[in-house]
Amino acid sequence: MAKKRIATVWLCGCSGCHMSFLDLDDRLIDLAAMADVVASPIVDVKDFPKCDIGLVEGGVANEENLEVLLKLRAASDTLVSLGDCAGFGCVPMLRNQFSNQDVLDRAYIDVESTAFGAVPTIEVPQLLPKVKPIHEHVKVDAWIPGCPPSADRIWKAVGALLRGEVADGDTLEYD
Amino acid sequence: MSNVRLSINEREIDCAAGTTILNACKAHDIDVPTLCHFEGLTDVGACRLCIVEIDGMRRPISSCTTPVENGMVVRTHTPRLQTLRRQTLELLFGERNHICPFCPRSGNCELQNRGYEHGVDHVRFDYLFPKLPVDNSHRYIAFDHNRCIMCTRCVRACDEWVGAHTLDVDERGGLSRIIADQNVPLGESSCVSCGTCVTVCPTGALFEKRSAHWHGRSTKEFKETICTGCGVGCRIRATVQLRQVGELHAAGGPDNNRILCEKGRFWLTHPGSARINNVLIRVGGQFEQRDVDEVVQECARRLRSVSIQKDPQRVVALLSGHLPLETLNATQSFMRDVVGSDRWVIADRSNTQSTRAALDIDSGLPPLAGLKELDRADLFVVIGANLERNAGVVASYVRRGVLHRRARLLKINPRHTWLTDWTDVHLESERRRDPMILAAMLKYLIDMGAADAATMPTDLSKKLKRFDDDDISIACGIDATQIKQMAALYAAAEAPMIICGRGLSKHGPTGLIGALNIVRATGNQTADGKWRLMDLALQANTYGARLFEEPGLNMHDFDPHSADIAFLVLGDSQREWPRTWLQKLRAVTYVVAFLTREREDVLAASHAVIPTATWSERGGTYVNLEGRLQVGAPLMQPPSHAVDEIAFFQKLSNEWKAAQDAWDVPPLPAACDGVADGALLSCRDDRDRAVDWTTLRELTEA
Numbered sequence: 001m002a003k004k005r006i007a008t009v010w011l012c013g014c015s016g017c018h019m020s021f022l023d024l025d026d027r028l029i030d031l032a033a034m035a036d037v038v039a040s041p042i043v044d045v046k047d048f049p050k051c052d053i054g055l056v057e058g059g060v061a062n063e064e065n066l067e068v069l070l071k072l073r074a075a076s077d078t079l080v081s082l083g084d085c086a087g088f089g090c091v092p093m094l095r096n097q098f099s100n101q102d103v104l105d106r107a108y109i110d111v112e113s114t115a116f117g118a119v120p121t122i123e124v125p126q127l128l129p130k131v132k133p134i135h136e137h138v139k140v141d142a143w144i145p146g147c148p149p150s151a152d153r154i155w156k157a158v159g160a161l162l163r164g165e166v167a168d169g170d171t172l173e174y175d
Numbered sequence: 176m177s178n179v180r181l182s183i184n185e186r187e188i189d190c191a192a193g194t195t196i197l198n199a200c201k202a203h204d205i206d207v208p209t210l211c212h213f214e215g216l217t218d219v220g221a222c223r224l225c226i227v228e229i230d231g232m233r234r235p236i237s238s239c240t241t242p243v244e245n246g247m248v249v250r251t252h253t254p255r256l257q258t259l260r261r262q263t264l265e266l267l268f269g270e271r272n273h274i275c276p277f278c279p280r281s282g283n284c285e286l287q288n289r290g291y292e293h294g295v296d297h298v299r300f301d302y303l304f305p306k307l308p309v310d311n312s313h314r315y316i317a318f319d320h321n322r323c324i325m326c327t328r329c330v331r332a333c334d335e336w337v338g339a340h341t342l343d344v345d346e347r348g349g350l351s352r353i354i355a356d357q358n359v360p361l362g363e364s365s366c367v368s369c370g371t372c373v374t375v376c377p378t379g380a381l382f383e384k385r386s387a388h389w390h391g392r393s394t395k396e397f398k399e400t401i402c403t404g405c406g407v408g409c410r411i412r413a414t415v416q417l418r419q420v421g422e423l424h425a426a427g428g429p430d431n432n433r434i435l436c437e438k439g440r441f442w443l444t445h446p447g448s449a450r451i452n453n454v455l456i457r458v459g460g461q462f463e464q465r466d467v468d469e470v471v472q473e474c475a476r477r478l479r480s481v482s483i484q485k486d487p488q489r490v491v492a493l494l495s496g497h498l499p500l501e502t503l504n505a506t507q508s509f510m511r512d513v514v515g516s517d518r519w520v521i522a523d524r525s526n527t528q529s530t531r532a533a534l535d536i537d538s539g540l541p542p543l544a545g546l547k548e549l550d551r552a553d554l555f556v557v558i559g560a561n562l563e564r565n566a567g568v569v570a571s572y573v574r575r576g577v578l579h580r581r582a583r584l585l586k587i588n589p590r591h592t593w594l595t596d597w598t599d600v601h602l603e604s605e606r607r608r609d610p611m612i613l614a615a616m617l618k619y620l621i622d623m624g625a626a627d628a629a630t631m632p633t634d635l636s637k638k639l640k641r642f643d644d645d646d647i648s649i650a651c652g653i654d655a656t657q658i659k660q661m662a663a664l665y666a667a668a669e670a671p672m673i674i675c676g677r678g679l680s681k682h683g684p685t686g687l688i689g690a691l692n693i694v695r696a697t698g699n700q701t702a703d704g705k706w707r708l709m710d711l712a713l714q715a716n717t718y719g720a721r722l723f724e725e726p727g728l729n730m731h732d733f734d735p736h737s738a739d740i741a742f743l744v745l746g747d748s749q750r751e752w753p754r755t756w757l758q759k760l761r762a763v764t765y766v767v768a769f770l771t772r773e774r775e776d777v778l779a780a781s782h783a784v785i786p787t788a789t790w791s792e793r794g795g796t797y798v799n800l801e802g803r804l805q806v807g808a809p810l811m812q813p814p815s816h817a818v819d820e821i822a823f824f825q826k827l828s829n830e831w832k833a834a835q836d837a838w839d840v841p842p843l844p845a846a847c848d849g850v851a852d853g854a855l856l857s858c859r860d861d862r863d864r865a866v867d868w869t870t871l872r873e874l875t876e877a
Contacts, residue, residue: 087297090274096304097272130304135297143296147276172291174275175282 004162005051007039008082009072011065012092012131013058016148017083018042021055023151034162048075053161056140059085059092060132064125073138078161082154084147084174086134093131100127146173181247196238196249197225207251208260208289210267211326212239213375215433216335221326223263224289227251235259261293269300270349271307272321273378279387280379282395286324287378303349310355312362315383315441316373318353323380325351329372336434338574341366353380365593369567370440371433374424385444386414386421399426401797401807403497403747403790404438406712407546407568408799411439413791415810420444420791432550436567443790446747448772452816455784462784467818468826470767470783475831477740477765478514487515489739491763494727495748496521496714498820499795499807500847503720505821505840506744511725513828513838518738520728521720522748528729529680530710533687536721539859540846542705544672545801552576552707554668556661558587558690559609560676562594566711569674570594583668585661587612588678600661604653607682613689614874615647615655616662617696625666626696630865638875650877671699674709681731689870696866704862712800719798722844722856730756735763743768743777744820747790769820787820788813796843798856806852 010018018041024031031037035053039045048054054076060066073079084090095103104127109117134140144157153171160167179192183205190199195218200207210222220237227238230248235256238249250256267273267286275281307320327344330353334340341364345354355364373381389395395416402409402423414421423444425435455462456469483489492510494503503521510519534541549555549572562570576582577597586598587609595601604612618639620626628636644655651658665671673694679686690708694700699707712718720727733756735741741763760766760780768781771789778784792813797805813819821840828838842848846856 081297084274084276088268088274089302090276093272093302093304094274096302097306130302132302133297135299136301140297145296172294172296174287174290175278 004035004053005038005049006035006053006055006158007048007051007072007076008037008041008055009039009048009057009068010041011056011058011069011086011134012061013083013085014091015041015057017057017085017146020146020148020151021082021154024155025151027151027155031158048072051076052078053158054079055082055158056080056086056134057082059089060128060134060137061092061095062125062127066128066137069134069138078141079134079138080157080161081134081140081143083149084145087143087145088174089131089133090147096130100129103127142167147175149173179243179245181243181245181249183249184251190243192243194243196227196241196243196247199243200238200251205251207238208292209239210285210289210324210377211328213328213332216328216331216375219327219331222267222324224260226256226259228253228256257293260289261295264290264293264295265298265300267324268295269298269302271303271305271323274321278322278379279382279389280322280376284379285377307352310361311384312360313366313368313384314362315368315385315445316361316366316370317382317384317387318361319380319382320352321380322378323353324378325353326377327353328375328377329353329381332371332375332433335579336432336575337367337369337371337571338576338578339365339367339369339571340578342372367563367567367570367593368437368441369435369571370423370437371425371435373422373440374433383422383441386416389414389416389419389421395421398810399808400791400794400810401715401805402435402439402443403715403797403807404436404442405566406714406717406800407566408715408797408803408805409435409439409568410805411435413810418811420810432546434568434571436571438567446772446789448774450772450789451770451784451786452814453786454816454818457782462778467785467823470785471823471826471830473765473783474740474767474827478827478831480739483739488518489737490514490516490518490742491733491735491738491740492516492519492742492744493733493735494519494521494720495745496712496717496720497748497790498716498744498746499793499797500716500719500722500843501795502744502746502793502820503716504723504843505824506742507723507725507727508841509824509828509838510742512841513824513832517725518728518733518735520730520733521714521717522730522745528726528732529682529684530687531721531726533680533684533691534710536726540718540721540802540856541710542858542861543709543801544701544705544707545803545855546572548670548701548705548707549573549576549672549709552582552668552670552672553580554583554585554664554671556585556587556665556671556673556690557594558613558673558675559606559678559681559686560588560674560711561590561592561678562674562676562711563592565676565713569709569711573674583664585664588676599664600657602653602657602661604651606678608650608652609679610682610685610689610870611651611874611877612653612658613686613693614870615651615658616665617689617693617871618642618647618874619659619662620666620693620697623662623666625662626693627698627866628696631868631871635868635872635875639871642875647874650874665693666697670707672707672709674711676711677713680710685870685873688867692866692868692870695864700862704860705858706861709800715797715799718800718802719796722798722846724844735760738763739765741766743770743781745770745774745777746787747771769818769823771817785818785820785823786816788817792817796847798847802856802858804847804850804852804854804856 218239220240226235310318410426412426647655
């Protein structure tokens with residue numbers, strides 16, 4: 001069997017899902033036998049090469065998130081939503097109750113620990129009006145909910161995908 | 176009731192007519208998913224998860240609100256229904272802001288569980304992201320509207336069980352919200368803080384603040400025990416996590432019908448002062464950490480002193496009525512059998528001896544109606560009791576009786592409480608006139624022919640004839656027409672219930688005897704021969720303590736003035752005594768306090784302090800106010816510094832007495848023998864007991 005190609009990306013998330021991915025521990029060696037990780041925050045590649053499986057952590061909060069997501073969608077055969085932010089919006093979507101200006105002012109100017117703060121405007125992506133789960137922007141083929149999903153469930157789902165199977169959904173977890 | 180035969184999922188099922196399809200399914204182990212349904216509450220069909228297909232009907236309908244019919248063909252789990260259910264769940268998730276990872280209910284959430292069961296791994300609909308508030312104004316409870324699914328279980332429980340109806344629904348459709356009163360913050364509302372809404376909430380919308388951050392599925396345990404807050408003795412289900420007690424919920428059981436009150440739900444877990452972690456001995460005005468054996472030796476030394484040898488009455492003990500029967504039993508036995516003093520008292524502010532005298536405790540438990548009778552009563556007479564404060568669960572029974580069964584409420588109590596607004600007649604009389612008022616009520620009942628006066632001595636009946644309204648107004652210090660009105664309402668009621676609080680027995684047994692007389696003379700008995708009267712026990716084991724052969728002293732008569740040693744076995748007690756009473760303790764030479772938490776006034780009076788196990792660390796036997804024996808289990812092991820009172824007194828006895836006088840802790844009172852947990856203790860048959868006419872005589876002589 002030819003080695004599969006995996007790409008992972010982290011959008012508006014906390015990196016917890018990637019930490020959980022690294023928690024595969026010794027199973028990473030098994031994974032390496034079955035697949036190559038061709039792009040990832042832990043692999044220094046600027047663009048996504050063609051891949052079989054794309055794992056997305058985090059929701060879509062700004063223009064950059066959206067651009068990266070669209071690129072990965074185009075590059076991967078199977079796009080997998082990894083974790084609650086990508087699947088449900090989760091904590092980042094708390095900001096959706098407020099206007100972007102209020103959120104930025106609060107974070108950069110009003111916050112108690114800051115004096116003479118200013119909202120950064122140079123070389124930072126523009127916030128989108130709402131943080132949304134990735135499937136509101138692109139077609140998603142599979143979901144692994146969890147905050148973060150445990151290494152066991154990532155292994156179960158990714159393992160099934162590598163073997164070309166469909167993992168059953170009996171082990172859902174939202175937290 | 177006739178039977179109905181229908182088919183559910185190709186199975187022929189018989190059930191009673193009038194049953195809902197959902198209940199028929201439950202009875203036959205067919206698991207239909209629900210969210211807004213809660214056992215014991217009226218079904219409203221709000222969540223649409225329990226939908227079923229019925230042959231001949233175009234659309235699926237909610238099974239919780241549809242009664243069974245003969246010949247119905249029902250299907251509960253067709254692919255179409257499962258698809259609809261999943262869509263409904265996704266709509267619920269998308270409607271508000273549900274974020275599981277930081278929700279205290281995660282792992283124990285019904286919405287989450289239904290999501291798992293229906294494979295909701297994402298929401299296909301666009302999220303609405305409404306801006307919703309979190310109401311943090313209440314002392315114990317927070318309401319996060321972001322997590323509310325408008326199942327209205329809290330609204331129904333608050334109304335149907337608690338009888339408060341603080342919560343209701345505002346607006347309609349997508350704008351609908353749960354509100355308190357006329358849309359005021361929960362903390363400023365008429366909320367009685369019973370926390371029932373938290374228990375029934377399927378999501379984390381209503382949660383207890385204290386344990387809100389205790390998230391984590393793996394370490395949570397659920398354990399059952401008895402509430403030690405008052406004599407109602409509700410069963411509670413506790414969340415235990417990392418050696419701490421989290422939320423307390425009503426566990427049902429025979430008595431409390433799924434509700435708790437503020438005491439049971441929150442006071443137990445909000446103790447308000449620091450735990451005592453060491454044995455403390457006063458040395459030159461300051462407490463020092465010492466070993467418990469030093470206290471034992473010091474006590475033994477003092478017990479050997481000449482003055483105590485000559486007069487054992489110089490040893491006194493004060494026991495909290497919240498302690499388990501085992502501890503009370505050992506301590507009173509130590510006082511009686513080892514020390515030889517009968518100067519011990521169960522601290523219960525109510526007049527122990529007067530209730531014993533009135534209820535004639537020495538000949539067995541009095542046959543008084545239980546809590547269930549409160550739900551059948553069509554009239555309540557509340558006398559000398561502040562139900563909201565002291566027996567919240569009983570207050571709930573009364574409120575829901577007034578609210579839903581249109582029961583009448585008569586209140587004899589000078590104090591204005593919340594319940595006062597609901598009364599038909601409220602006598603603002605002086606407390607000490609209560610016995611007179613009850614006697615006058617009996618006189619009117621006799622005049623109306625509602626009470627049997629056959630056994631009344633003739634001279635008394637002659638006297639009563641001459642005794643008119645004006646005399647009664649003078650004797651009772653209140654307009655007699657009000658009393659007459661009460662008597663008329665009482666006479667007209669089918670199942671009137673008299674609820675007596677400690678205010679009634681404060682001034683001697685006549686008040687309680689007067690109440691009993693009314694019940695006896697009017698023959699107000701339940702089917703099983705119990706009087707429709709409730710004598711509120713303020714402490715968890717007030718009734719248990721009444722099983723002892725010797726009653727101990729009266730709280731109010733008890734003066735520790737001349738004592739050499741006082742044992743204060745208090746456990747968790749916080750507010751049981753008049754302040755003046757503790758000041759009297761200052762005259763005692765040596766005071767040993769058994770406490771769990773710091774209490775400034777007690778510490779100030781004590782010479783030695785022994786830390787003991789708190790309510791959640793000790794199991795034990797309790798007898799509640801309907802005579803039900805209940806055994807509570809410890810939720811966790813006591814910490815190593817906690818000293819067991821029974822072991823302490825055993826040690827002290829061994830240290831003090833010679834081997835031939837060794838004392839063994841006696842078994843529990845014989846009445847408890849062979850009684851199973853949750854069973855009623857047997858009470859005497861009082862059906863033929865005569866009316867005690869002395870109260871009427873006292874009225875005419877007043």
